[in-house]
Amino acid sequence: MENQNVLFTIFGGTGDLTYYKLIPAFYQLFLGGRLLNDMTIIVLGRKDKDTTTYRDEVREILMKKISNFNENIFVAFSAKLHYYKMNFEKPEAYEGLNTFMESKNCPNRIFYLATAPKFFPFISEQLKDNKLLDIEGYARAVFEKPFGYDLESAEEINATISDIFGEDHIFRIDHYLGKEMIQNINTVRFSNQIFSAIWNKESIDNIQITVKEKDGVKDRGGYYDHAGALRDMVQNHLLQILALVAMEPPKSLNNHGIREEKVKVLQNLSIETELESHTNLIFGQYEGYRDEVKVDPNSNTETFVAMKCFVKSPRWEGVPFYLRTGKGLDGGEAKIVIEFKVDGSSTPLNAEKIPNLLIIKIQPDEGVYLRINTKEPRSESNLMSVNLSYCQSCDIFYKSPDAYERLLLDILNGDTAMFTGWEEVKSAWELISEVVKKCPDKSKYLDTYPIGSDGPASAHRMIKMDGRHWWRLDDLNNDSE
């Protein structure tokens, strides 16, 4: 473990992300003995409260959220937590923050910006101008997603922050990359000859990446109505998953090796933007979205996207990658389905062969499923398909760490492998900006869908036109949706 005599300062310390994700993750790390004693956490907010009140709020949240809550552990953990009241938009407030930080006597500093991206450059500049970065040890900066609103804003943010911190000290969070099964993609692919040898267009028919959310926008309508599914989900989570699945084997599985290969995938990704024909890009909006709080009553923001893309490389030529994501759907689920080509050789069985599938389940359950063909018992010629299933999250003695636990530990250890590099962010924004530019008026092509459904019918028609269907886990034995 790296030196953790560190001061970890969170801007946005009274926000949902800090209360419900970061603090619980820190608590679990502490509980597991993975935080060293000399670490201090400062949470920053505008609200008028003190450290005691903040610790009490945190205790209540943890007691509700964490089944293994322990009061004695909490007392030891919360001694690390300090609340600091400050308006981070006021330059004159930073000197006082620096004095407060100096009183904690830590040589290393990590700044976590759990704020809207428009504040990233300003806060970074103030940290520099007010000498909060003039320290003995390292200064790292963590930036929450979304990293910008579009290519231009992302470039502006990046120009400022990379000047101030340097790329090696910047951690751009995409918390999906910290999820257990996302981290497992490389292992499943590269440590099994049965997959690594056939991870290509000769054997794979298509790849489907689905991230469904059951909830609507809840109280985040103000943010979401300006973002939409394309910016909020596709630009980061879905493209990151696609890049991991499609990348060439990296020279090494370290930070630089993986990033280098993921960037190449994103730079060679083509997304068709033919909205009218409904053949490769579908935008949807759940019924009732326009009545949500802080949403424009005439909003044309998409709450659902389905798209077909291709990676232009010898490995993937002609293999479609189907992506879909949305809110207000029939369940919260994330999975990757790799559909193999049907083996054309003859078998002693007469029945039609069903394609092999490799499914990586990301959430809510975590696991790997493999579907193969076998002979039906007691029959001479009937074929049936069976699922070989490994469900990691079904093990009652094992609980996967939350993505933030893993990512916080990586930040403390200075490991940037599971964070997005600037070139990846830039390439992803270039793709999304291109789509946005080509589809300026979504109103004519925005298909509505009932809340609790599996999205607009057009998303099914799109893939059906290619002679395929979205694979559904619940009824794999019954084949398809």
Ligand SMILES: NC(=O)c1ccc[n+]([C@@H]2O[C@H](COP(=O)([O-])OP(=O)(O)OC[C@H]3O[C@@H](n4cnc5c(N)ncnc54)[C@H](OP(=O)(O)O)[C@@H]3O)[C@@H](O)[C@H]2O)c1
């Ligand atoms: N919530 C999630 O699960 C989640 C997941 C992924 C990414 N994110 C991203 O993370 C960021 C934060 O999300 P959130 O849900 O935590 O937002 P939030 O609940 O709206 O919290 C915003 C935080 O920013 C603080 N803040 C705003 N302006 C300030 C100022 N001028 N001076 C000092 N503090 C100020 C607020 O402090 P006061 O309330 O004390 O004023 C509050 O702590 C957003 O960009 C979001 O997109 C969130």
